[in-house]
Amino acid sequence: MASTGMQIFAFVLALLGIMGAMVATLLPNWKVSADVGSNIITAISQMQGLWMDCTWYSTGMFSCTLKYSVLSLPAYLQTARTTMVLSCVMAAMGLCLASLGLKCTRWGGGRRSKRHAAIASGGCFIAAGFLCLVPASWFTKEVITNFLDRSVHESNKFEPGGAVYVAFLSAGFLFVGGSIFCVSCSGKRPGHQEMILLPPPDKLLLQQQQHLLQQQQQDQHQYCSLSPLDNKTGYSLQDYV
Numbered sequence: 001m002a003s004t005g006m007q008i009f010a011f012v013l014a015l016l017g018i019m020g021a022m023v024a025t026l027l028p029n030w031k032v033s034a035d036v037g038s039n040i041i042t043a044i045s046q047m048q049g050l051w052m053d054c055t056w057y058s059t060g061m062f063s064c065t066l067k068y069s070v071l072s073l074p075a076y077l078q079t080a081r082t083t084m085v086l087s088c089v090m091a092a093m094g095l096c097l098a099s100l101g102l103k104c105t106r107w108g109g110g111r112r113s114k115r116h117a118a119i120a121s122g123g124c125f126i127a128a129g130f131l132c133l134v135p136a137s138w139f140t141k142e143v144i145t146n147f148l149d150r151s152v153h154e155s156n157k158f159e160p161g162g163a164v165y166v167a168f169l170s171a172g173f174l175f176v177g178g179s180i181f182c183v184s185c186s187g188k189r190p191g192h193q194e195m196i197l198l199p200p201p202d203k204l205l206l207q208q209q210q211h212l213l214q215q216q217q218q219d220q221h222q223y224c225s226l227s228p229l230d231n232k233t234g235y236s237l238q239d240y241v
Helices: 002-026 037-041 075-101 111-148 162-184 201-240
Strands: 031-033 044-048 052-057 062-066 158-160
Touching: 002 075, 002 111, 002 162, 075 111, 075 162, 111 158, 111 162
Parallel strands: none
Antiparallel strands: 031 044, 031 158, 044 052, 052 062
């Protein structure tokens, strides 16, 4: 029962992780303009994401431009795009396998099949968490390095945005959820007996009746096979008497 509860908890964490990874992939605020120096009184706020760059004006206007050229992007941005998409795909595969490996569900085969599905889903979640952690870490490093570079003008300085923190949090959820799935099904606990799935009561009663009927037929068949010999033996003894 405790193992089932831990699996449900891990499934919820993994679900939050994949939702966060998808949101972080689409958000345009992976880095935002830093309020330093003369930028404190500026009326423009700039945000850059994986797929678009956005500008927010103090008048309430908001405009975004898509990044159409892939080859013109820096290496860390191309890597972030690829790994975040792969992270979402791996997490989606993990959710499908986890739904089969949950002990509280009826689909997914027997106990052994469910254990293998749960371990595979845990591996997918851990891989998805790693793929989500790599771009977030690399992106943060590039932003901080650029911010500390004295040769960069203050108007071009950025700081990590909310999408980066969402990516870090999603990676943590995926790591924890995948680890719980792997640990909960890695082996049997000492003294733990496997649960035997019994058929429904009506079907069980019918099987018992059929079994008793087969036993009665076998007993009757054995009695009939011995009766002619007994009769023949008795008949011969009466003739001699």
